Amino acid sequence: MSSRQELFFFTDQGQLYRAKFSDFSTTKASELGDYIPAKLDMAKDEKVLFTVLFESYSDKIAVVFENGKGVIFPMESYETKSQRRKLTGAFSTASPLKGLFVIKDREIKEIFIKTKQGRACILKTSVFPEKATRTSMGSQLMALKKSDMISEVIEVSTEEHPNLAVYK
Secondary structure (H helix, E strand, O other): OOOOOOEEEEEEEEEEEEHHHHOOOOOOOOOOOOOOOOOOOOOOOOEEEEEEEEEOOOEEEEEOOOOOOOEEEEHHHHOOOOOOOEEEEOOOOOEEEEEEEEEEEOOOOOEEEEEEEOOOOEEHHHHHHOOOOOOOOEEEOOOOOOOOOOOEEEOOOOOOHHHHHHHH
């Protein structure tokens, strides 16, 4: 890691905060370090959901929402001319965000999605719809019953965990 790399902090209010590693002080393991919400001047009730180590605008972001929808959009949608720290409208807030994954060029990931009622499936990111705008809700990835919602979204590998292949 270099001090020029950036961290992207995605919050529960659909915002993105960007920071460079050099913005944070180097501390010992015994010290608490910097408090992220204060350092980035976040709103009092705003919480960080996901943190991404930014490497390239050629990468893509895959997101899964609580209502079973998902989408992929390009990282270049976060590119700005100025060095703004805060970007509003980082993703759709119509449904809470449950999973966020960085996808490198032509990479395909397997995503395990589980509902509160215990249903589960594994989807490849190649089936996620790709949209140009970052605020798109995407398409339905998993059919949900009326009272059900997505509870868990993680990246898995059925090659490493062959017992999960039954969910494909």
